Amino acid sequence: MSEVVLESVSKRFGDTLALADVSMVVPDGAFVVLLGPTGAGKTTTLRLIAGLDRPDTGNIVIAGQSVLDYTPAQRDVAMVFQQYSLYPHLTVRENLAFPLKSPLLNTPADEVERKVRAVAETLRIPHKLDNKATELSGGEMQRVSIGRALVRQPQIYLMDEPLSSLDAKLRAELRVELKHIQANLGATMLYVTHDQIEAMTMATHIGVLEEGRLVQFGAPRDVYENPVSTYVATRLGQPRINLLPADLFPGAPSGAETIGLRPEHIVQGEGQPATVLRVEHLGDQTRLHLRFGGHEVVTTTEVHSHHAQGDEISIRPQSALYFDAAGTCMTTGA
Amino acid sequence: MSESPITRMAEATPQPLARKVRGLSDRAIAWIFVAPTIFLLLAVNIFPLIWTINLSFTNFKANRPNREVEYIGLRNYERILTDSDIWLSMQATAHFLFWTIFFQVLIGFTLAWLINKKFKGNDLWTTIIVLPMMLSPAVVGNFWTFLYQPQIGLFNYVVAFFTGADPSSFEMLGSVQLAPWAIVIVDTWMWTPFVMLICLAGLRSIPDYIYEAAEIDRASKWRQFWTITVPMVMPFLMLAVLFRGIENFKMFDLVVQLTGGGPGSTTELASINLKREAFEKWRTGYSSAFAIILFVTVFGLASIYVKALNKVKDR
Numbered sequence: 001m002s003e004v005v006l007e008s009v010s011k012r013f014g015d016t017l018a019l020a021d022v023s024m025v026v027p028d029g030a031f032v033v034l035l036g037p038t039g040a041g042k043t044t045t046l047r048l049i050a051g052l053d054r055p056d057t058g059n060i061v062i063a064g065q066s067v068l069d070y071t072p073a074q075r076d077v078a079m080v081f082q083q084y085s086l087y088p089h090l091t092v093r094e095n096l097a098f099p100l101k102s103p104l105l106n107t108p109a110d111e112v113e114r115k116v117r118a119v120a121e122t123l124r125i126p127h128k129l130d131n132k133a134t135e136l137s138g139g140e141m142q143r144v145s146i147g148r149a150l151v152r153q154p155q156i157y158l159m160d161e162p163l164s165s166l167d168a169k170l171r172a173e174l175r176v177e178l179k180h181i182q183a184n185l186g187a188t189m190l191y192v193t194h195d196q197i198e199a200m201t202m203a204t205h206i207g208v209l210e211e212g213r214l215v216q217f218g219a220p221r222d223v224y225e226n227p228v229s230t231y232v233a234t235r236l237g238q239p240r241i242n243l244l245p246a247d248l249f250p251g252a253p254s255g256a257e258t259i260g261l262r263p264e265h266i267v268q269g270e271g272q273p274a275t276v277l278r279v280e281h282l283g284d285q286t287r288l289h290l291r292f293g294g295h296e297v298v299t300t301t302e303v304h305s306h307h308a309q310g311d312e313i314s315i316r317p318q319s320a321l322y323f324d325a326a327g328t329c330m331t332t333g334a
Numbered sequence: 335m336s337e338s339p340i341t342r343m344a345e346a347t348p349q350p351l352a353r354k355v356r357g358l359s360d361r362a363i364a365w366i367f368v369a370p371t372i373f374l375l376l377a378v379n380i381f382p383l384i385w386t387i388n389l390s391f392t393n394f395k396a397n398r399p400n401r402e403v404e405y406i407g408l409r410n411y412e413r414i415l416t417d418s419d420i421w422l423s424m425q426a427t428a429h430f431l432f433w434t435i436f437f438q439v440l441i442g443f444t445l446a447w448l449i450n451k452k453f454k455g456n457d458l459w460t461t462i463i464v465l466p467m468m469l470s471p472a473v474v475g476n477f478w479t480f481l482y483q484p485q486i487g488l489f490n491y492v493v494a495f496f497t498g499a500d501p502s503s504f505e506m507l508g509s510v511q512l513a514p515w516a517i518v519i520v521d522t523w524m525w526t527p528f529v530m531l532i533c534l535a536g537l538r539s540i541p542d543y544i545y546e547a548a549e550i551d552r553a554s555k556w557r558q559f560w561t562i563t564v565p566m567v568m569p570f571l572m573l574a575v576l577f578r579g580i581e582n583f584k585m586f587d588l589v590v591q592l593t594g595g596g597p598g599s600t601t602e603l604a605s606i607n608l609k610r611e612a613f614e615k616w617r618t619g620y621s622s623a624f625a626i627i628l629f630v631t632v633f634g635l636a637s638i639y640v641k642a643l644n645k646v647k648d649r
């Protein structure tokens with residue numbers, strides 16, 4: 001019951017057009033990951049949905065109702081801020097209990113304590129409950145901030161890079177927890193991240209923002225396999241997609257300016273010669289940096305590869321992506 | 335030994351200078367630098383304090399320096415603590431302190447809260463409101479005596495306008511009931527801006543994003559005020575109260591200018607009383623003892639208060 005719809009939403013800050021005519025339908029219970037470099041308008045999108053800012057034009061509809069005139073409290077959203085925004089004069093416990101003490105919820109005291117404790121356990125901070133909010137590390141503050149959203153059961157969660165300052169292990173654990181909680185509650189989630197794995201594993205939908213415009217919105221696989229432009233193609237994929245002049249390889253369609261090669265688009269052992277510049281053993285994958293026709297190409301190979309610097313191998317593109325001079329994708333279907 | 339650039343550089347570097355100057359150690363040089371300050375401190379602060387303590391046990395009178403001085407033990411202290419005049423002046427001081435702080439905090443905080451709203455020209459308003467604080471207490475005292483004039487005073491006129499009473503039917507400075515309030519009003523008029531400024535600094539120190547988080551957490555404006563604004567401004571507010579408290583405990587100039595302690599001794603604050611004892615009645619020993627009692631009182635209250643302040647800050 002909490003579908004979120006943005007209808008031609010624009011927002012301007014002085015000379016900056018933070019959001020330009022963004023339309024998006026977030027289905028009830030969806031997990032939407034917003035991608036885009038700094039300044040693309042991700043935070044602005046969340047703030048508009050939360051009701052902290054008002055769009056200049058356009059409409060925001062939650063659960064079938066225009067919420068433009070609703071306060072954040074009336075919209076019943078929980079938000080994890082990019083800069084944590086804890087209450088500095090309160091303890092961790094008081095910070096976590098704060099949303100529960102809203103008269104709108106009217107939670108009994110023992111219930112508050114139980115919920116706070118449960119959330120603290122989930123986020124691995126039960127031993128910090130009596131610390132002041134300022135006596136925490138960055139990662140702990142971030143977890144308190146997530147906790148403040150999780151103690152409630154709102155219709156919509158808005159999370160702005162919530163796991164960005166956690167170590168890899170904790171991040172992996174909390175990724176699973178968050179996805180689990182969201183799926184269990186059936187809540188709608190809008191989630192900002194720069195993390196490739198978070199985006200691909202958690203999202204039901206990915207929205208890619210470029211300078212305030214929503215350039216693509218779709219399922220993660222779809223965005224990955226059929227990016228609309230070179231810009232979107234470079235947002236997803238580890239290692240990043242290789243963008244090379246299209247005429248390096250035979251068989252480019254006419255009008256193609258750029259060929260986009262993800263590692264899985266590169267067949268090794270046949271085709272044109274390339275030189276191994278560097279081999280990176282990452283443990284679960286091994287990357288090859290190749291010199292090919294004056295360009296550097298990064299691809300992956302089998303984990304126990306015996307390639308060494310200076311080796312000659314040959315490569316051939318396979319179902320690669322082609323882009324025209326404007327960077328728009330010409331290929332449809334992988 | 336090789337003449338590498340590094341060894342050459344090391345040799346060219348002078349020995350630590352300080353250790354060599356006239357054979358003095360670092361420590362001695364440090365002492366030479368702080369000595370003038372320490373000397374001044376001793377001469378201007380510590381010595382008078384000790385001398386006052388010493389005098390407080392005597393019957394010394396400064397207008398009769400040649401009379402033989404007798405040590406009379408704690409007699410001065412005994413007499414002060416049983417002197418009803420002194421207690422009256424302490425009461426007047428307490429009344430003055432309590433009500434000035436009460437009104438200044440109430441009005442100062444409210445003004446700061448209003449000024450902190452983002453509206454056009456709030457900087458101009460701040461400047462205007464702060465003006466009284468920039469005047470000299472003597473000037474303020476002087477022109478308020480005019481404002482309080484029953485016949486021509488603006489204050490009486492305004493009160494009369496709103497209450498319908500006859501402006502010359504009451505004398506703010508001449509009436510035993512009204513005079514203690516008259517000095518409270520003037521001090522409040524003059525120093526509320528100070529409390530406001532400090533509260534404003536406190537309010538400005540609360541980042542917007544905290545209120546945004548509270549909005550998201552569905553706290554009403556009322557709850558935001560009591561759970562965020564008040565606790566976060568509290569350390570600032572308490573600091574303002576400390577400053578005003580210490581200032582008003584030793585209040586002298588403004589009140590002397592306004593009432594001179596009268597009528598009767600209704601506005602004779604402790605410091606005015608002290609000045610009378612010391613430099614009109616010339617009871618030097620006695621007034622020294624009184625000064626010491628005041629000093630200990632302020633010092634004690636202030637220390638307790640600063641402890642409380644720190645607790646609030648660390649909360």
Ligand SMILES: Nc1ncnc2c1ncn2[C@@H]1O[C@H](COP(=O)(O)OP(=O)(O)O)[C@@H](O)[C@H]1O
Binds near residue numbers: 042
């Ligand atoms: N309060 C603001 N005042 C002025 N400019 C802003 C404000 N908030 C955001 N912007 C601008 O809007 C653009 C988008 O910002 P934001 O949504 O925070 O980007 P992101 O979260 O994707 O990094 C940026 O160019 C930023 O400078």
Ligand SMILES: [Mg+2]
Binds near residue numbers: 082
């Ligand atoms: Mg951002």
